[in-house]
Amino acid sequence: MTAMLAVENIVQQYPGVRALKGVSLSLDTGRVLALVGENGAGKSTLIRILAGIEQPVEGSLRLRGESLRLTNSAESQAAGISVVSQEFRLVPELSIADNIMLGHELTSGGVVRARNTRNRVQELLSTLGLDLNPDRLVSSLTTGDQQMVEIARALSRDFDVLIMDEPTAALNRAEIGRLHGIVRRLAAQGKAIMYVSHHLDEVFDLCDEVAVLRDGILVHRSETSELDEQALVEHMLGRKPQTFERAVDAAAAGNDPRLVVDGLRVGGFDEPFSLSVGAGEIVGLAGLVGSGRGELTRALFGDRAALAGRISIDGVPVQVRSVAAAISAGIYMLSEDRKSEGILPHLDVTENTMVSRDPKSVSGWRRLVPSRRSERAVFERLRGELSIRVPHGGQLIGNLSGGNQQKVLLGRALQSGCRVLLLNEPTRGVDVGAKLEIYQLIRRLAAQGVAVIVSSSDAPELAAISDRCLVYLAGRQTAELAGPDITEDNIVGASVGQVAVGGTHG
Amino acid sequence: MVDTSQAQLDAVASIEHEREESARRGARAARRQSLLQKLGIIIPFALVLVAGIILVPSFLSASNITNMLVNGAILAITAYGMTMVIALRGIDLSVGSTQAVAACVAAVSVNAWGLVPGILAGIAAAIALGLLNGVIVTKFRVPAFIATLATLGIYRGVALLFTDGAPVMITDTAFRSIATSSLFGIPVPFVLSVLVGAGFWFVLEKMRFGKHLVAVGGSPESATDSGINVKRIQLIAYVAAGATAGLAGVLLASQLGSVNGSLSTGLELQAIAVVVLGGTSMAGGRGNIVGTFLASLLLAMINAGLNLLNVPSFYQYIALGVLLVFALSVDSAQRAAVRRVFEGRVA
Incomplete structure (x- = not known):
């Protein structure tokens, strides 16, 4: 079976830093792949490349076996890759509905079809279990709800590959549970999903496979069931974790x-x-x-x-x-x-x-x-x-x-x-x-x-x-x-x- | 032991509570903001209108009303394009010079080729200048403030060179009657300003382009990542600013009957003032076309009132500056009011 999306020998370089040193990774249909690693391991860089925001120095992308070149985010979306980014990409001055449909509005002759948009968004919000008025301005939402809108936005596009970068950072337990249900359903529908998280319990709870990045190198990939939390942390750190001695004073x-x-x-x-x-x-x-x-x-x-x-x-x-x-x-x-x-x-x-x-620690004109x-x-x-x-x-x-x-x-x-x-x-x-x-x-x-x-x-x-x-x-x-x-x-x-x-x- | 199911139920209840609370806060903030936005223009509008009627002799005379409507309309048309540009966090300081070029080109062309070619030539010249502004901002990546400050000088020079610094008399009477004729008793420029305004309103509120414009102005990074072509949106806005400045320039030429290269000097200050007074934030985001229209009429009333009271025109500059400061402080107060609702900040 060819992978839905594969990256091959991706190298990315910033001034003075090699963020990715030849990473190859594939996503399969119907599977949820966890991507974990410490901050600075290269996860965000990889996601930005898949989202079309950055272009790698070396390496190639393949979608369903065919070579793919992405030079901007519109091309990535058109290829069927949808990304929930860690930082919200919402426009505070626009309504929930307008934000969700931004860039792929339902229009006829350039005019937005307001009622269709509203119905479509209402439907999407209710599958996410969100009871929000689609006409509300995004600036008036709580951080958790903004996160859900960001997710709704990624789901509103036609996609085969869904990449979620720490989607639960601002969510509470009930919302996280609902989101996991949706991710499982999408996987069952045959979507390929990459899930980035710092929460290891999420990785074990939700994901079929886990890939570990460390210092820009893919150091481990296996079925989640073959690992335990301890082993995963060791892969991430490259050493045994230190434990913090709780020394209550x-x-x-x-x-x-x-x-x-x-x-x-x-x-x-x-x-x-x-x-x-x-x-x-x-x-x-x-x-x-x-x-x-x-x-x-x-x-x-x-x-x-x-x-x-x-x-x-x-x-x-x-x-x-x-x-x-x-x-x-x-x-x-x-x-x-x-x-x-x-x-x-x-x-x-x-x-x-x-x-x-x-200022009292320095004297005289040295303050100025x-x-x-x-x-x-x-x-x-x-x-x-x-x-x-x-x-x-x-x-x-x-x-x-x-x-x-x-x-x-x-x-x-x-x-x-x-x-x-x-x-x-x-x-x-x-x-x-x-x-x-x-x-x-x-x-x-x-x-x-x-x-x-x-x-x-x-x-x-x-x-x-x-x-x-x-x-x-x-x-x-x-x-x-x-x-x-x-x-x-x-x-x-x-x-x-x-x-x-x-x-x-x- | 902690009863997890009960704990979760409580957590869900508390989330629901928080959500209702945030919906209430959101509604309150939106109310306050729209109130301030409307009051920022309606209160001064009403005050000046009442003061004009009480204090200014013959404020309500037919000739003064026509005069105010025509002047307000010409300013409003110029400011519609500026509204788009400011909503994109840009600015077009060159509107006055662009308008002068358009008026001079229109005057010369009307004299040479007649009515319709003359009007089209004037507007086309302004569109070309707007396009140049847009190219400098988007392709050469010059900050809008500097780019249009430079073209303010360049276009003024072009206008003066084009007319050799001498006034151009317009001989075509049909052209000269455009600004002074009426349609069902309403001056033609005013009718035009309402029509053009309605067009801009439709584009901003109902069309895809309008949503993209708010997205680029409110959060350029989000717009880029949503696959919106930010530069294209910016380019179109600068072209629109040129086009409206040009249309207004043609109307001005028709109203005056004689134009020269130093026409509309200092217009940028008026245009920016009415846009901001109308409720479009300098911090970008949503453009308020209705507000721009009302603010233009307000400024026309103030100028007409001061003229009728024989106040030296120097004071009009001061009034305009004061108005601009007032508009900007209302703009900031508006954003602070919204922040307060959400965060309860002191600062």
């Missing part, structure tokens, strides 16, 4: 409270937030969308109006009316949206670490004209401490992997001289290896006396790093877990409103 909880929040009212939530974090303590915030944990961290960072309440640091009341005020009070936050609210892509890593530098040499020295020290993997301090941050970007941003937080550090989804889009390093870094920061708040939707993450974990549902704290009670089950249970669990689970 019980003493830290007894330290003097560094950050005390009392009766902080945030718009949109009925109950005020109150919490305290000791010096050197890591407090996790858990909760579903709408739990208010994100809004709470923004309010603490002066990025969102607090309507009432008191915040004090080391016993001294502080006012955080703006981000600048929060930073000078010793609070620093890293956003969950690293790309648009974290990194400054056109600056190099050194400049990125220095933008929030505490920073010394490049001293900045370099500071960065070199950080590079070692935080094990940031860059060739030199002049590297642009935009070219780094998610994990390395996050380390640079942690370096930036350190340079701000903060005493309270707020982290939102610190390891989103970070691969397995770098994740553990970031946990260790957070632990080290806490050991230096920083009060750390980690807000995360990743329950295993919170179970791994927090000394104490607060769980919220719709702005209300439903549980405060400590020590051995911080388990994935307890966090998930409390985030959907189950009564706080006392004692340890048998």
